[in-house]
Amino acid sequence: MKLANRMKDLKPSDIREVGKIIAQKTGAISFAGGLPAPELFPAEKLDKVTQRLLQTNASEALQYGPTLGYGPLRGKIAELMSREGVVANVNNICITAGSQQALSLTTMMFLNPGDTVIVENPSYLGAFSAFQPFEVNFMGVDTDDDGMDIEKLEQVIKSTPSAKLIYVIPNFQNPTGRTWTLERRKQLLAIANKYDIAIMEDNAYGELAYEGERIPSLKSLDTEGKVMYLGSFSKILCPGFRVGWICAEANQIEKFELLKYGADLQNNQFSQMQIYEFLNSYDLDEHIAVIKSEYKIRRDLMLKVIEEKFPSEAKYIRPNGGMFVWMELPEHVNTRELLVKSLEKNIGFVPGGSFYAGGECENALRLNFSNMDREKIVEGMEILAQVLRDNI
Amino acid sequence: MKLANRMKDLKPSDIREVGKIIAQKTGAISFAGGLPAPELFPAEKLDKVTQRLLQTNASEALQYGPTLGYGPLRGKIAELMSREGVVANVNNICITAGSQQALSLTTMMFLNPGDTVIVENPSYLGAFSAFQPFEVNFMGVDTDDDGMDIEKLEQVIKSTPSAKLIYVIPNFQNPTGRTWTLERRKQLLAIANKYDIAIMEDNAYGELAYEGERIPSLKSLDTEGKVMYLGSFSKILCPGFRVGWICAEANQIEKFELLKYGADLQNNQFSQMQIYEFLNSYDLDEHIAVIKSEYKIRRDLMLKVIEEKFPSEAKYIRPNGGMFVWMELPEHVNTRELLVKSLEKNIGFVPGGSFYAGGECENALRLNFSNMDREKIVEGMEILAQVLRDNI
Secondary structure (H helix, E strand, O other): OOOOHHHOOOOOOHHHHHHHHHHOOOOOEEOOOOOOOHHHOOHHHHHHHHHHHHHHOHHHHOOOOOOOOOHHHHHHHHHHHHHHOOOOOHHHEEEEOHHHHHHHHHHHHHOOOOOEEEEEEOOOHHHHHHHHHHOOEEEEEEEEOOEEOHHHHHHHHHHOOOEEEEEEOOOOOOOOOOOOOHHHHHHHHHHHHHHOOEEEEEOOOOOOEOOOOOOOOHHHHOOOOOEEEEEEOOOOOOOOOOOEEEEOOHHHHHHHHHHHHHHHOOOOHHHHHHHHHHHHHOOHHHHHHHHHHHHHHHHHHHHHHHHHHOOOOOEEEOOOEOOEEEEEOOOOOOHHHHHHHHHHOOEEOEEHHHHOOOOOOOOEEEEEOOOOOHHHHHHHHHHHHHHHHHHO | OOOOHHHOOOOOOHHHHHHHHHHOOOOOEEOOOOOOOHHHOOHHHHHHHHHHHHHHOHHHHOOOOOOOOOHHHHHHHHHHHHHHOOOOOHHHEEEEOHHHHHHHHHHHHHOOOOOEEEEEEOOOHHHHHHHHHHOOEEEEEEEEOOEEOHHHHHHHHHHOOOEEEEEEOOOOOOOOOOOOOHHHHHHHHHHHHHHOOEEEEEOOOOOOEOOOOOOOOHHHHOOOOOEEEEEEOOOOOOOOOOOEEEEOOHHHHHHHHHHHHHHHOOOOHHHHHHHHHHHHHOOHHHHHHHHHHHHHHHHHHHHHHHHHHOOOOOEEEOOOEOOEEEEEOOOOOOHHHHHHHHHHOOEEOEEHHHHOOOOOOOOEEEEEOOOOOHHHHHHHHHHHHHHHHHHO
8 A cells, every 4th residue: 555645754753763772771871852850740749639530520530521622721721821921811722732733733724735834943853743744844044042043034934935834942942952032032023924924932941941031922922813832731740641732812723623623632631630630739830940940950960061071172052941952063073973872881862963954964962951860960971071082 | 824725624523513512501411422421430440540650650650651652551452452353462553642543643644635535424523524634535435234335335446546545433333333244344355455445444332332243353354454443442441541542564553653753742651551550450341341231221221212202204223332323314304403403402412414424414313322321311312202203
C-alpha cells in the first residue's frame, strides 16, 4: 500500500532519539530532553486531590467530557491568562493535549499544503514535527538577543506570499534561552497586522523566570485577534497529564473545537479535573516558586562549570529563565559527531542543527539544566568539558 | 486572516450538539451519546491503584514518556490482542488518544487530499469528523445483516481510483448494531488484497457481546499487513482516560510513531500507568462481565418497549452486543424534525442522517441503551413511543 505523500519527509525527532539511546544506558547523565525535575512534582498534593476525585466524583472524572475541555478548568485557565496581561473568559480557551497538539491544530487551522510557517532561527524542533505532516514549508528568520530580526522578517514575508503563520517563543526561548524585548514584540505585531498573518505565541517557559521583569505577552498586545497563545501545565505542574491550551478569540476557539473533535474528541477528562482540583486546593505560585528556586541553582551550577572548565571557544547564552543553555562552538566542530563521543562518556545533549529550519549551523548544542540533580549537573558538565577540550 | 481550505466544510458533530442541548435541560433522558454507564466505572479499584501509583512511582507517572506509549501497557495490549486471535507483541502497538486519534492518524498515514475513504453506509459519524480535515472524500457502501455488500464494494473500488482506505466496524456496528459474518470478513480481505487497499478495523464494541460466538477479527485473518486494528479502553474501562491503540505491522507502527509525535508527542502517561496497574491487579474479564450483564438488561428493556409500545411502522435491528439500537421510520418522517419534538419532551437521540456519508436517509435514528439506568430507559422509551405515534 502506498503511503500518503506527507509520510515521505517525516523523520524521528533528534530529542527523542537521543533520549532512547540514553534510556538504554545505566548511569547516563542527560542534558538532552526538556524534562522537568521529577522530584519536584507535587505528588502528595496530587494524591490528595486525586483520591477526593475518585471517591466523590468518579462518574464525571472517568466519563466523556466536552470537546473544548472541562469547563471549570477552562475558567481557571482564563484567570491564569491575566498573569500574561490577557483579559480572557472560558470562551477564549481550548484545552489541548499539551501545547504540542496546539501547534498541530493551529497549523491545520491556517495552513494549506505548500503554505509557509515562519520560525525563529533556531526554534523548537518538536514544532517542525508538528508542521511537517501538513506538507507546509518552514522558513527561519535569524534572531539576536532582543528577538527576531524584524527587518529580515519583513523581507521574508514580502518575498514569500505563501507565508501564513509566524511561530515564536518569546520567553526563555527553546533552544536559545533568549527573551524578546517589548519593542520587538510590538514590532512583530505591527508586521502581523500589516500583512494579515497569524502569530503562534508559545509560552511554555514564561513562568520559569529566575530574574528580570515579566514582559507583556504578544497576546496582551494583540488588538486584532492575530495571536494564538499556547500555554501548558507541562513545565509548571507535570507533563505526564498532557494538558495545554490555546487562548484565542471566541470565534477562533469555535473553529478549534471542530479540529479538536476530529483529532481526538477531547482531552483526558480525569487529568483535567486533577489539575482543576489541584489549582483549587493549593497555591500554584507557591509551587512555581519551589521549581524556580531549584532550577535557578541548577542553571547557576551549569554556568559555573562552563565558565570555569569549558574551553574559551565555547560561546554560550546566559538564560534568565526556562530550561536551556545554548552553546556555539567553533565552526569546524560538528556537534552531531561530538554527541557520539559524548555518549561514549554517558553524557547526552541535543545537537544544535536540529533546531534550524534549514538544518544549517552544525556547531551548536542545547543543554538542559532542569532534569538532572545538582551533583549530576556538575559531574556531567565536567565530563562534557573534557569531551570538548579533546575535540575542539 | 484566511483560514485553511480544510476549515470550509467542517461542521459540529450532531452527537455533540444534541449532547450540549441535553446537558442544559434538567431531568432529560438521553439516548443520544455513546456513553458508558458511569455507575459501572471501577472507581474503588482505580482509587487503589492510583494511590499506589502516586505514592510509589509518581516521578515516572507524571513525567514525559515514550511516544508510542508506556512500554508495559503496550505489552499488555499485545496480550489482549490474542482475544481477537491476533499474535502481537509490543512492537505492533501504538497507544493513541482514544480510537478517535487512531482514525485521524490512519487517515494521515494513507490518504492525500482528494483521496477516498470507503465507509459502511451508515457508519460512525465521528469518523467522518476525523477524515474531513484531511480534505478526503468518503463514499458509503450499503450494508445488510451480514456486513458490507461486497459486490457493491468492488464496483466502487473499480470506479474510484482514489480509494485508498476502507473503514469498517465489524462487531456491533455503530450505529446499526450489526455484526459481520466470517464469510463477509474473508471477502473484504480478499478485496483489500486484490486491490492493495488498507483496511481500518474499528473494534470499540467487540467485547460487549450479549449473545453469539466471537467471530475472528479482520486483523486475525490478515496475512498481508493490510489491516490497521483500532482498539479502545473507552467502552470496557472508561472513556475519560482517552486511551486507545492501533495494532499493525511493526514497520507501520514506526510510521505511526512519527505522526503521533507531531500530533501530541505522546499519550497521557499517568492514565496509561493507571490502566496498566488496573489490568495487573484486577481481572478485566470479571469487570467486562459486570458491564455486559447490565447492558444486556438495558438493551432488553429498550427492545421490550419498542415491541410493545412503538408503532409497527418503526423497524429496528436487534443488536447482539454493543450500545445501540438502529431504527428506521417510514420515509416521510424526518428524524431531525422529530428530534426537535422529542427534545421538547426531554428525550434525546441522534438522527440517522448524520451517519450517512452522503447525508441521505433522513428517516432513521440511533438509540443508545448503555448510558441511562433501567427506569429511565423504560420511562424515556415510553415517551418516545408517544412522540412517534403523534408524528408518524
